[in-house]
Amino acid sequence: MTAHSELRLLPWSGPDGKPCYLSTDDNNSHLSRLADTTEGIQLDLATDLVTRALEVLNDEKTAPEALRNLSADLVGALRDTLRVATSRGQRLTAPQLSTQGGDGTPLLSTSAFG
Numbered sequence: 001m002t003a004h005s006e007l008r009l010l011p012w013s014g015p016d017g018k019p020c021y022l023s024t025d026d027n028n029s030h031l032s033r034l035a036d037t038t039e040g041i042q043l044d045l046a047t048d049l050v051t052r053a054l055e056v057l058n059d060e061k062t063a064p065e066a067l068r069n070l071s072a073d074l075v076g077a078l079r080d081t082l083r084v085a086t087s088r089g090q091r092l093t094a095p096q097l098s099t100q101g102g103d104g105t106p107l108l109s110t111s112a113f114g
Contacts, residue, residue, distance in 0.1 A: 009087035011038045011080065019083075039084045046077040 007021035010031075014020050022031055056062050056070050 006090065008032070008035065009083060009090060010035050011042055011083055011087065035087075039087070042077075042080040042084055046081050049073055049077045 007023050010020040010022055012020060022035065024032060026032065053070055053074060056066060
């Protein structure tokens with residue numbers, strides 16, 4: 001195993017509201033798996049909320065209170081989703097570029113696509 005030099009942003013905040021990070025070289029550790037599961041739950045909840053939001057917004061009789069509650073829920077889901085995207089984006093490896101063709105244009109190597 002190679003030493004892990006990056007911190008993983010976890011999908012929850014500490015008691016003071018500050019971000020929590022994990023430093024490990026074991027992506028299968030208990031805390032890594034818990035973070036993966038929590039991220040999945042957060043994304044599933046956001047998906048369900050989008051469906052609910054569309055229903056509420058399509059109902060012309062929706063009360064202002066319901067719209068305020070929906071807005072608060074959407075902000076929370078967006079915050080969680082952005083944290084997941086940030087965390088996952090930080091863990092992506094940078095694709096290696098290769099120069100191909102006569103014009104020297106940098107192209108992604110085929111290994112960048114799995």
